[in-house]
Amino acid sequence: MNEVILSVKNLKKYFPIRSGVFQKVVGHVKAVDDVSFELRKGETLGLVGESGCGKSTTGRTILRLIEKTEGEVMFEGKDVYKLSREELRKLRPNMQIIFQDPYSSLNPRMTVGEIVGEALIEHGMANKNTVKAKVEEVLEMCGLSSYYIKRYPHEFSGGQRQRIGIARALALNPKFIVCDEPVSALDVSIQSQIVNLLCELQQKFNFSYLFISHDLSVVKHISHRVGVMYLGSLVELADKKEIFKNPIHPYTKALLSAVPIPDPTLKRERIILEGDIPSPANPPKGCKFHTRCPYKMDICKEVTPEYKDIGNNHFVACHLDGR
Amino acid sequence: MDELLIIKNLKTYFYTDEGVVKAVDDVSLRINRGQTLCIVGESGCGKSITAMSILRLIPDPPGKIEGGEIIFEGKDLLKLSDDEVREIRGNKISMIFQEPMTSLNPVFTIGNQIIEAIMLHQKLDKKEATKKSVEALKLVGIPRAEEIINAYPHELSGGMRQRAMIAMAMVCNPTLLIADEPTTALDVTIQAQILDLMRKLKEETKTSIMLITHDLGVVAEMAEYVTVMYAGKVVEEADVIELFKNPKHPYTLGLLESKPQIHIDKEKLYSIPGQVPNPFNLPKGCYFFPRCERAMEICKEVMPTLKEVGNGHKVACHLYGGDNNE
Numbered sequence: 001m002n003e004v005i006l007s008v009k010n011l012k013k014y015f016p017i018r019s020g021v022f023q024k025v026v027g028h029v030k031a032v033d034d035v036s037f038e039l040r041k042g043e044t045l046g047l048v049g050e051s052g053c054g055k056s057t058t059g060r061t062i063l064r065l066i067e068k069t070e071g072e073v074m075f076e077g078k079d080v081y082k083l084s085r086e087e088l089r090k091l092r093p094n095m096q097i098i099f100q101d102p103y104s105s106l107n108p109r110m111t112v113g114e115i116v117g118e119a120l121i122e123h124g125m126a127n128k129n130t131v132k133a134k135v136e137e138v139l140e141m142c143g144l145s146s147y148y149i150k151r152y153p154h155e156f157s158g159g160q161r162q163r164i165g166i167a168r169a170l171a172l173n174p175k176f177i178v179c180d181e182p183v184s185a186l187d188v189s190i191q192s193q194i195v196n197l198l199c200e201l202q203q204k205f206n207f208s209y210l211f212i213s214h215d216l217s218v219v220k221h222i223s224h225r226v227g228v229m230y231l232g233s234l235v236e237l238a239d240k241k242e243i244f245k246n247p248i249h250p251y252t253k254a255l256l257s258a259v260p261i262p263d264p265t266l267k268r269e270r271i272i273l274e275g276d277i278p279s280p281a282n283p284p285k286g287c288k289f290h291t292r293c294p295y296k297m298d299i300c301k302e303v304t305p306e307y308k309d310i311g312n313n314h315f316v317a318c319h320l321d322g323r
Numbered sequence: 324m325d326e327l328l329i330i331k332n333l334k335t336y337f338y339t340d341e342g343v344v345k346a347v348d349d350v351s352l353r354i355n356r357g358q359t360l361c362i363v364g365e366s367g368c369g370k371s372i373t374a375m376s377i378l379r380l381i382p383d384p385p386g387k388i389e390g391g392e393i394i395f396e397g398k399d400l401l402k403l404s405d406d407e408v409r410e411i412r413g414n415k416i417s418m419i420f421q422e423p424m425t426s427l428n429p430v431f432t433i434g435n436q437i438i439e440a441i442m443l444h445q446k447l448d449k450k451e452a453t454k455k456s457v458e459a460l461k462l463v464g465i466p467r468a469e470e471i472i473n474a475y476p477h478e479l480s481g482g483m484r485q486r487a488m489i490a491m492a493m494v495c496n497p498t499l500l501i502a503d504e505p506t507t508a509l510d511v512t513i514q515a516q517i518l519d520l521m522r523k524l525k526e527e528t529k530t531s532i533m534l535i536t537h538d539l540g541v542v543a544e545m546a547e548y549v550t551v552m553y554a555g556k557v558v559e560e561a562d563v564i565e566l567f568k569n570p571k572h573p574y575t576l577g578l579l580e581s582k583p584q585i586h587i588d589k590e591k592l593y594s595i596p597g598q599v600p601n602p603f604n605l606p607k608g609c610y611f612f613p614r615c616e617r618a619m620e621i622c623k624e625v626m627p628t629l630k631e632v633g634n635g636h637k638v639a640c641h642l643y644g645g646d647n648n649e
Contacts, residue, residue, distance in 0.1 A: 050511070050513075157598050159598060160598075188537060188582055189365060189578060189581055189594065190598065191581070193594040193595075193596075196591060196592055196594055214510060217540075217584055217585045221592065258511040258512045259585050260540025262539040262540045262542070262584065263567060263584075263586075264543040264563045265564060272515050273512045273515075274516075276480045276483065276513070
């Protein structure tokens, strides 16, 4: 559990905004703006935040599915961005991703066997004769019967499709999986099946997950540590118990209090944030959250708070930090 | 209490090439004046179709309301002419939808769309209607309402669009507001704002709300009375406190158990095995029995009926009382 498998330092991803006849760059959307964290072996790091806060872009930039703007991504001691194409290809089986929408992430013209088996053959982990047995093994592991192998994605329900997506990621014996909102498109009763499956697989194979989700109750269930993102930056990151019991950043507090709890007798103090998330193309100066923060001070409008450890591996970026 | 809407044995079926889908199959429910009723269930359980049936918005063909009564303020909506229904739609009963982007018309300004509803149902001229729309936008907490009224839907964020939808729905002072997953597409902090707004508007205007959702957390916060649906049928209904304290139907229990909760730690999540049955091929007997851990012999053969088990709590399950009528 202690060995660091992934370390991300000051990762930045800016998307240029182009305009005019000559498509001149007129600005940047700062989708990921200076994000740093570490992930250990067998650990799940939950990444939460509202839509547009850059959590998915973070996941994809780490896997080098999109290129970074600045920063460093070290996977098992190797800088992912310093590898040649060939070296990166060899590394790919170790780092996989599970997507949100099981309806659009599976090729409708391929059978389940082809979807799961394609990468196995591509990476030389199986040949035409052995691939069927391997695919069947992985499907069973994900709770699908092996006779589904010749069927097409449209013949399955959402939950089953998500299992196919998991099987595809699992087939290559990865060490690290980015789960990008894997249960958001599913019904509650199916959601818990998938969450349990992910937990079981982790215990069995000691995977590391980067679990991206906007659903705090799911993140709380599955993660060991949780990071909260706002407008491209991490505002708080700590051990799960710590962050849910003792949230420091006003945004984390508001986010936690906004989650509806299925208990009608419970009366809670709710912090309702005003307004919407500002545009990431033009984030506020100083602390990015100051426009919606109920505790803002003068300094927040001018100075960006430093993201630092306040003890106990609890990282916060706030001028109040615990006072 | 005073009843506003009574649905009796509603049946809405869809006739497709592959067969008949009984999307809503013998559903009865009621909403009192000033009450919030929540309908919970997973996708495909018929909760939205029930709502659309009330407003007679079912596309025909393939859909058809095959039976039942929908009595609103003493009148059966299913017996009214199209013109009479149009009088009620958007006026006495209005609806807000899940996707605020697709349910607003992108080529008209927000103001235009609200003014249209006002002028259709109230005898006001354009100037008065404009003034009223600004007031409506202010009521739902939209800042700079005078400017926003001239904005197009794409210029607003998701939360603002949903506020505009609510403004449009509330502008004719409806007695019933149907909200179909109003916050599902929104972020949690925005969801909290919108739920808060709906609660406030309900207090002020005494409008009844029929809230359709799959999120039990939202139910716990908003509902006074809850109806749980599964595969086109009502399986359980009760007062909100009673339902959460004392859930009876194995499906309701499963739903509550399988949701991770932010204030309680669980080792492993409970999960209901299997999946929602295929609507073309529903099991004989209780629709839930293939997934039910407490299924008995009788469940395979006989469909349980909805029965009162005390405290105004109704459940359709053989576990609670013998059900010998075929």
